[in-house]
Amino acid sequence: xxxxxxxxxxxxxxxxxxxxxxxxxxxxxxxxxxxxxxxxxxxxxxxxxxxxxxxxxxxxxxxxxxxxxxxxxxxxxxxxxxxxxxxxxxxxxxxxxxxxxxxxxxxxxxxxxxxxxxxxxxxxxxxxxxxxxxxxxxxxxxxxxxxxxxxxxxxxxxxxxxxxxxxxxxxxxxxxxxxxxxxxxxxxxxxxxxxxxxxxxxxxxxxxxxxxxxxxxxxxxxxxxxxxxxxxxxxxxxxxxxxxxxxxxxxxxxxxxxxxxxxxxxxxxxxxxxxxxxxxxxxxxxxxxxxxxxxxxxxxxxxxxxxxxxxxxxxxxxxxxxxxxxxxxxxxxxxxxxxxxxxxxxxxxxxxxxxxxxxxxxxxxxxxxxxxxxxxxxxxxxxxxxxxxxxxxxxxxxxxxxxxxxxxxxxxxxxxxxxxxxxxxxxxxxxxxxxxxxxxxxxxxxxxxxxxxxxxxxxxxxxxxxxxxxxxxxxxxxxxxxxxxxxxxxxxxxxxxxxxxxxxxxxxxxxxxxxxxxxxxxxxxxxxxxxxxxxxxxxxxxxxxxxxxxxxxxxxxxxxxxxxxxxxxxxxxxxxxxxxxxxxxxxxxxxxxxxxxxxxxxxxxxxxxxxxxxxxxxxxxxxxxxxxxxxxxxxxxxxxxxxxxxxxxxxxxxxxxxxxxxxxxxxxxxxxxxxxxxxxxxxxxxxxxxxxxxxxxxxxxxxxxxxxxxxxxxxxxxxxxxxxxxxxxxxxxxxxxxxxxxxxx
Numbered sequence: 060x061x062x063x064x065x066x067x068x069x070x071x072x073x074x075x076x077x078x079x080x081x082x083x084x085x086x087x088x089x090x091x092x093x094x095x096x097x098x099x100x101x102x103x104x105x106x107x108x109x110x111x112x113x114x115x116x117x118x119x120x121x122x123x124x125x126x127x128x129x130x131x132x133x134x135x136x137x138x139x140x141x142x143x144x145x146x147x148x149x150x151x152x153x154x155x156x157x158x159x160x161x162x163x164x165x166x167x168x169x170x171x172x173x174x175x176x177x178x179x180x181x182x183x184x185x186x187x188x189x190x191x192x193x194x195x196x197x198x199x200x201x202x203x204x205x206x207x208x209x210x211x212x213x214x215x216x217x218x219x220x221x222x223x224x225x226x227x228x229x230x231x232x233x234x235x236x237x238x239x240x241x242x243x244x245x246x247x248x249x250x251x252x253x254x255x256x257x258x259x260x261x262x263x264x265x266x267x268x269x270x271x272x273x274x275x276x277x278x279x280x281x282x283x284x285x286x287x288x289x290x291x292x293x294x295x296x297x298x299x300x301x302x303x304x305x306x307x308x309x310x311x312x313x314x315x316x317x318x319x320x321x322x323x324x325x326x327x328x329x330x331x332x333x334x335x336x337x338x339x340x341x342x343x344x345x346x347x348x349x350x351x352x353x354x355x356x357x358x359x360x361x362x363x364x365x366x367x368x369x370x371x372x373x374x375x376x377x378x379x380x381x382x383x384x385x386x387x388x389x390x391x392x393x394x395x396x397x398x399x400x401x402x403x404x405x406x407x408x409x410x411x412x413x414x415x416x417x418x419x420x421x422x423x424x425x426x427x428x429x430x431x432x433x434x435x436x437x438x439x440x441x442x443x444x445x446x447x448x449x450x451x452x453x454x455x456x457x458x459x460x461x462x463x464x465x466x467x468x469x470x471x472x473x474x475x476x477x478x479x480x481x482x483x484x485x486x487x488x489x490x491x492x493x494x495x496x497x498x499x500x501x502x503x504x505x506x507x508x509x510x511x512x513x514x515x516x517x518x519x520x521x522x523x524x525x526x527x528x529x530x531x532x533x534x535x536x537x538x539x540x541x542x543x544x545x546x547x548x549x550x551x552x553x554x555x556x557x558x559x560x561x562x563x564x565x566x567x568x569x570x571x572x573x574x575x576x577x578x579x580x581x582x583x584x585x586x587x588x589x590x591x592x593x594x595x596x597x598x599x600x601x602x603x604x605x606x607x608x609x610x611x612x613x614x615x616x617x618x619x620x621x622x623x624x625x626x627x628x629x630x631x632x633x634x635x636x637x638x639x640x641x642x643x644x645x646x647x648x649x650x651x652x653x654x655x656x657x658x659x660x661x662x663x664x665x666x667x668x669x670x671x672x673x674x675x676x677x678x679x680x681x682x683x684x685x686x687x688x689x690x691x692x693x694x695x696x697x698x699x700x701x702x703x704x705x706x707x708x709x710x711x712x713x714x715x716x717x718x719x720x721x722x723x724x725x726x727x728x729x730x731x732x733x734x735x736x737x738x739x740x741x742x743x744x745x746x747x748x749x750x751x752x753x754x755x756x757x758x759x760x761x762x763x764x765x766x767x768x769x770x771x772x773x774x775x776x777x778x779x780x781x782x783x784x785x786x787x788x789x790x791x792x793x794x795x796x797x798x799x800x801x802x803x804x
Contacts, residue, residue, distance in 0.1 A: 114458065115458045119464055134420065147184060201213060218306055
């Protein structure tokens with residue numbers, strides 16, 4: 060059966076295609092680094108730092124082909140910081156304002172400890188000056204603090220008070236000059252103010268190569284989209300700047316409050332982080348809000364008088380500066396997948412594009428697999444640019460210029476052969492195939508569709524023969540394909556002369572496990588000996604389930620599935636030989652082989668290394684491991700006349716049932732003979748003294764034990780004398796009467 064021109068190289072070769080005529084996307088893919096400036100810390104003259112390297116690469120991709128590129132991220136010292144302090148200046152925050160006035164210089168010092176290049180801006184917010192958010196009486200409109208017997212300025216939505224600057228004195232002065240105001244409810248126009256801070260880049264003074272952070276200090280909640288209806292404000296927030304020359308939000312009564320979705324999109328575009336510094340009563344509210352935008356927001360508890368604002372700024376900055384996350388603008392027909400070990404944090408690269416707890420000056424490598432899933436719908440698009448950039452830093456990125464390989468080279472470089480003999484003079488020969496003229500079809504344009512009888516014969520060839528259907532009136536190509544010139548061209552997923560069979564499923568690009576595992580017979584895999592499973596990918600060989608020193612399958616602690624052990628609970632290892640919390644029982648089985656290999660590594664020689672290892676463990680390979688992060692669970696000590704070395708090693712099985720031994724050479728300690736001799740002598744003397752002390756202690760213990768037994772026997776004898784009526788003492792006593800004694804005297 061005729062095959063498609065678009066197949067894998069192996070399939071084309073199996074279809075007898077000439078290897079020299081086969082073109083694949085991999086043959087014509089390339090990767091070129093076009094810009095690769097070295098990492099550097101912030102340059103005060105160029106006003107930039109380079110944290111990502113390389114910066115530009117060019118590659119070529121065809122449909123379904125992929126290419127993996129790598130770049131390194133190295134956090135720069137003294138990276139610029141633009142911080143905007145957005146403060147709730149309603150009546151309840153008057154103490155916080157006073158605290159900020161007194162702590163302005165300390166705030167500057169705290170920022171200087173984070174980075175040498177920092178700037179500060181300042182703005183304040185209250186609420187929309189409309190009912191029902193404020194009271195309507197004329198005296199209360201002029202002085203919202205009338206009920207508190209104090210004077211404050213009229214209510215406003217947002218006021219930008221100080222453009223981002225390095226001048227801390229101006230910052231402190233502006234805070235002092237700012238007056239509090241008031242409103243009715245405990246919800247404020249914080250999102251209105253935040254939107255203006257984010258979109259008014261020129262007025263606020265945001266830098267182009269800086270880390271941008273907004274501190275929102277408040278003790279109230281936030282009005283959100285829809286609340287403006289209470290004041291008759293129905294027009295949706297337009298996400299544009301509406302500040303006048305004095306920094307006032309002039310359209311506060313025209314546009315509704317923004318939604319969280321609008322804020323999130325602007326944060327994503329402007330690459331700005333937000334720290335909500337809020338009082339204890341509002342913490343839960345803002346934490347729930349932050350969970351909706353975790354990559355851009357954090358929450359800190361603000362003391363009632365803002366006395367801990369410096370600590371909140373320090374913690375918030377470090378939270379954002381100590382993490383890095385990459386994103387891209389790839390279209391939906393391009394797949395971009397990230398992997399990284401985060402500078403050794405993980406033993407194996409993980410499928411993530413984010414790292415936590417990064418360190419300044421340390422390199423972090425990211426691998427990016429780019430795959431072209433399909434061609435763009437617009438046929439005029441021949442190349443695209445994919446930009447990979449850090450989520451919270453602007454103007455630093457890796458740009459991938461991707462050329463799309465949409466045609467074969469033969470179509471571009473060779474002219475068609477008109478009225479070709481290879482096409483029976485019924486078509487043109489173009490790039491290895493015939494393009495037939497109207498009324499002709501077939502591989503070589505051999506079929507004439509102008510003859511109706513001929514067409515019927517061709518269609519009959521596409522009908523599968525069945526019992527009792529001599530005229531072949533059944534479905535053409537089993538209703539699973541198209542009949543062309545008496546031959547069925549099956550729809551995807553079907554195969555066979557008349558498309559009567561399902562195709563065997565491909566797993567990892569292979570059908571029935573590959574040509575050496577089995578063959579596909581009408582949609583079902585027929586496996587060769589030693590293979591089983593629906594796709595013939597399961598080995599029936601149990602050799603890989605037996606440990607070198609044990610013939611039991613999986614050490615009797617698991618099941619042998621497809622030539623690999625599946626361990627019971629609490630056991631692990633390639634043979635289920637190790638129990639949790641214990642050293643592997645097989646370490647000693649491999650030690651002779653590893654010790655012999657170590658002797659060769661240290662040029663001490665080892666006779667019959669290959670024989671010693673093969674006799675015990677069969678096929679093997681010894682690799683040296685340099686990384687300290689390698690998982691090595693076996694240890695032995697190697698020593699000679701001069702050195703003592705502690706070696707660690709591990710063992711694992713490869714796909715080909717070969718034992719891979721990974722050995723790491725730890726730093727050896729040189730033996731000092733004099734020190735060793737003195738240490739041995741001292742050990743003997745100390746050991747003798749300890750033995751004498753122990754012997755003396757034993758004698759004293761025995762004496763005390765015997766004396767205690769003697770005393771116990773005496774007590775028992777006296778007690779018997781007193782209590783027994785049959786006992787008669789062998790001692791007779793006489794006492795002289797007093798009168799007789801006197802006469803004698």
